[in-house]
Amino acid sequence: xxxxxxxxxxIRSVKNTQQITKAMKMVSAAKLRRAQDRVIAARPYxxxxxxxxxxxxxxxxxxxxxxxxxLLAQRPEQRILLVLVTSDKGLxxxxxxxxxKAAQRFSAEHKDASVQMVLIGRKGRDFSRKRGAKVVSDHxxxxxxxxxxxxxxxxxxxxxxxxxxxxxxxxVIYNEFKSVAxxxxxxxxxxxxxxxxxxxxxxxxxxxxxxxxxxxxLPRYVxxxxxxxxxxxxxxxxxxxxxxxEAATSNAGEMIDKLTLYMNRVRQASITKEIIEVVxxxxxxx
Numbered sequence: 001x002x003x004x005x006x007x008x009x010x011i012r013s014v015k016n017t018q019q020i021t022k023a024m025k026m027v028s029a030a031k032l033r034r035a036q037d038r039v040i041a042a043r044p045y046x047x048x049x050x051x052x053x054x055x056x057x058x059x060x061x062x063x064x065x066x067x068x069x070x071l072l073a074q075r076p077e078q079r080i081l082l083v084l085v086t087s088d089k090g091l092x093x094x095x096x097x098x099x100x101k102a103a104q105r106f107s108a109e110h111k112d113a114s115v116q117m118v119l120i121g122r123k124g125r126d127f128s129r130k131r132g133a134k135v136v137s138d139h140x141x142x143x144x145x146x147x148x149x150x151x152x153x154x155x156x157x158x159x160x161x162x163x164x165x166x167x168x169x170x171x172v173i174y175n176e177f178k179s180v181a182x183x184x185x186x187x188x189x190x191x192x193x194x195x196x197x198x199x200x201x202x203x204x205x206x207x208x209x210x211x212x213x214x215x216x217x218l219p220r221y222v223x224x225x226x227x228x229x230x231x232x233x234x235x236x237x238x239x240x241x242x243x244x245x246e247a248a249t250s251n252a253g254e255m256i257d258k259l260t261l262y263m264n265r266v267r268q269a270s271i272t273k274e275i276i277e278v279v280x281x282x283x284x285x286x
Contacts, residue, residue: 004270007263011256018252024091025245028238032180035235038146039177042228049224053217057195059210070163071193071218077169079114081136081158082106083190083226084128085174085233086121088140092237093244095175096123098185102173103128106187116167118154120230136161143234148227155226159219162191172226177235181243186232190225193218 084103086096103124107115119125119138128135137157142150161167170191176184 004263004267007259007266011259011263014252014255014259018249018256021245021248021252025242025249028242028245032235032238032242035231035238036177039228039231039235042224042231046224046228049217049221053214053221054195056210056214056217060214069215069218071159071191071222072195073162074192075165075168077110077113079116079167079169080110081116081118081161081167081170083118083120083154083158083170083172083229084124085172085229086119086124087233087237088122088143089241090123091244092241095183095237095240096121099173099175100124100127102185102187106171106173113168118158120154142230143237146227146230146234148223151227151230152223155223156219158191158226159222172229174229174233175236175240176232177239180239183236183240186229190222193221 082103084099086099090096100123103117114134116134116136117128118136119128120140120142122140125135125138125140137154139150139154158167158170162170169189171187171189173185173187176186178184
């Protein structure tokens with residue numbers, strides 16, 4: 001049976017841990033609000049850009065040169081670039097584990113193809129390096145200060161590789177933010193671009209030729225998809241960490257209550273034992 005000093009020391013240790021998890025929960029809650037605002041602002045822009053891309057694509061549907069853009073070229077997927085978006089820090093529950101498992105499933109499903117990886121986030125980078133994955137580039141500390149120009153540079157490199165026929169497809173795996181308690185694992189193809197079909201496209205009068213607008217919108221669309229993936233992942237990370245730290249704080253409280261009850265029982269048993277010894281000694285003296 002542990003002594004009272006050992007139990008008090010353990011209670012003090014759990015209380016210190018509880019203070020840390022509670023502080024981390026508050027920090028994640030503050031960061032989540034900013035990240036959530038960024039996601040909410042990015043979603044309508046991406047949706048409208050896709051709608052506009054579909055309208056422009058409908059306008060050039062009859063042009064035989066419309067499909068000659070290198071970002072629209074369809075090829076057998078023998079060389080794939082996989083962009084894995086993880087976090088730089090842990091303590092977020094199963095956030096990174098689910099992403100890494102999804103990347104492993106993707107590689108297993110495309111075992112006949114050559115899969116190269118772009119790793120965004122320290123956790124994915126460390127895991128992939130230890131297992132000898134084919135890494136094109138890795139990027140860390142992007143989520144703390146998400147800048148569109150930095151994300152556009154990554155997207156530009158992917159488009160350059162695709163245009164030079166170094167790869168045949170680009171996929172992105174990330175966690176999409178739904179709510180504080182829910183994040184959806186998303187695996188989607190970014191390149192080649194699948195132009196959305198519009199059933200009743202509006203009859204625009206284009207100041208520039210629709211073909212020029214299509215060639216200008218396609219790279220912007222890819223950059224937006226990359227940026228939105230990172231914004232969604234950042235918000236989902238803070239939500240997952242907030243939920244994990246809330247659960248850890250609650251569990252620490254329950255453990256403190258159990259240890260306190262156990263400590264009181266041990267102390268009561270010790271006091272009872274001392275009383276019995278005193279009474280027994282007094283009885284023996286008589």
